[in-house]
Amino acid sequence: MGAAFALLPLAAVAQDAAAPRDVKIGYLSLENDARYDTRQYLGIVLDPLRRPEPGAVLGLEDLAILGEAGGFKATLDAQQATDVAGLVAKVNDMVGAGERFIITDLEADILDQVAAQTRDLKVTLINATASEDFLRERCYPNLLHTAASDRQLADSFVQLLRVRNWTRVLVLYGQAPRDKVLADTFVASAERMRLSIADTRQVTLSTDSESMEENNTLLVTGGVDYDVIYIADTQGDYARYLPYATQLPRPVIGSTGLDAAEWQWTWERDGAAQVSSRFQKLTGDLHMNGADWSTWVAAKSVMTAYGKSRKTEPDEIDAWLRGPRFNVDGSKGYQLNFRPWDGQMRMPITLSTEDAVIAAAPLDGFEHQVNTLDSLGTDEPEHLCK
Numbered sequence: 001m002g003a004a005f006a007l008l009p010l011a012a013v014a015q016d017a018a019a020p021r022d023v024k025i026g027y028l029s030l031e032n033d034a035r036y037d038t039r040q041y042l043g044i045v046l047d048p049l050r051r052p053e054p055g056a057v058l059g060l061e062d063l064a065i066l067g068e069a070g071g072f073k074a075t076l077d078a079q080q081a082t083d084v085a086g087l088v089a090k091v092n093d094m095v096g097a098g099e100r101f102i103i104t105d106l107e108a109d110i111l112d113q114v115a116a117q118t119r120d121l122k123v124t125l126i127n128a129t130a131s132e133d134f135l136r137e138r139c140y141p142n143l144l145h146t147a148a149s150d151r152q153l154a155d156s157f158v159q160l161l162r163v164r165n166w167t168r169v170l171v172l173y174g175q176a177p178r179d180k181v182l183a184d185t186f187v188a189s190a191e192r193m194r195l196s197i198a199d200t201r202q203v204t205l206s207t208d209s210e211s212m213e214e215n216n217t218l219l220v221t222g223g224v225d226y227d228v229i230y231i232a233d234t235q236g237d238y239a240r241y242l243p244y245a246t247q248l249p250r251p252v253i254g255s256t257g258l259d260a261a262e263w264q265w266t267w268e269r270d271g272a273a274q275v276s277s278r279f280q281k282l283t284g285d286l287h288m289n290g291a292d293w294s295t296w297v298a299a300k301s302v303m304t305a306y307g308k309s310r311k312t313e314p315d316e317i318d319a320w321l322r323g324p325r326f327n328v329d330g331s332k333g334y335q336l337n338f339r340p341w342d343g344q345m346r347m348p349i350t351l352s353t354e355d356a357v358i359a360a361a362p363l364d365g366f367e368h369q370v371n372t373l374d375s376l377g378t379d380e381p382e383h384l385c386k
Contacts, residue, residue, distance in 0.1 A: 026102030055292035059299025070307035100314040108132035128294040136342040139385035152377040154189035156349035156361035166227035174233035182232035222247035263293030264352040346373035
């Protein structure tokens, strides 16, 4: 009897040693985020963006087996706050609870402030929904990006135009400040590839009679020759009227017509159909979009770093995630990793209509001396910290 009792503590110790360690991955978003408000125009409800948190949930589920093999069990700690101060406080609380990686679903100006105020903490924020290039130029040591940058998206469009030999572009943009930023980014990308900008014109849906006349789509697109129209209209109020209503019979890209994004649910190669199917099952038949994919691959990246680095120290896991040995399968035909100069994930970009992928960049013929994916986005020699 004595020998049996003596063995019990040893058995308990062995059982504890075999138990998986708990890993919490943070998810931070803003309450009442205006990006997710329902939009209406003249009583017509326009489809709003939706919060992409289910993508992160799927990412953890997809690599749960890797967690078991690596001796850890991961859970998602989703937190919200109403303002920047509250978000910073949440980050501090998460770090205090041992969370080293936090996926962020925040618009760019807010994320800029949060990253600045938490840059000295032992934490890595992974931006999953803000595409603005200026965030990549900040060079925050605590910020990585799985959302495609504006430059990556613009370069994807431009590669397609160059391959199709559609070299003359009419650029239109709406009244929101973001529209002008997108238009300027596209123009810069187009000029780098020696495309010709036929003209750049601002549009509005103002209801006064003079503006309505000025913004008639036939007039706006008339008086100039072009092969294609690029439109930046983040509200979508004008863009939705543009296809089939132009002066010349030409394709439209940008905010309507052909879209550039991290993901499109009809992509069928590289295991993509299975990913979209699992997302539909998880969400009750929603189609996976670009932001969903970005949160999914962010969660997969963290899981991969914990599972494949064979490290237990958070600093070592973080270094491995950012290093040359890291790669993650994004179900887009490439192994993906993070650029060391701006923290941006290298990735292919889908070019698609509402229900079909037309092409995926980088397109054939666009090479790079280091990595073909670096033909999209800001390359190292041109990157500057601001």
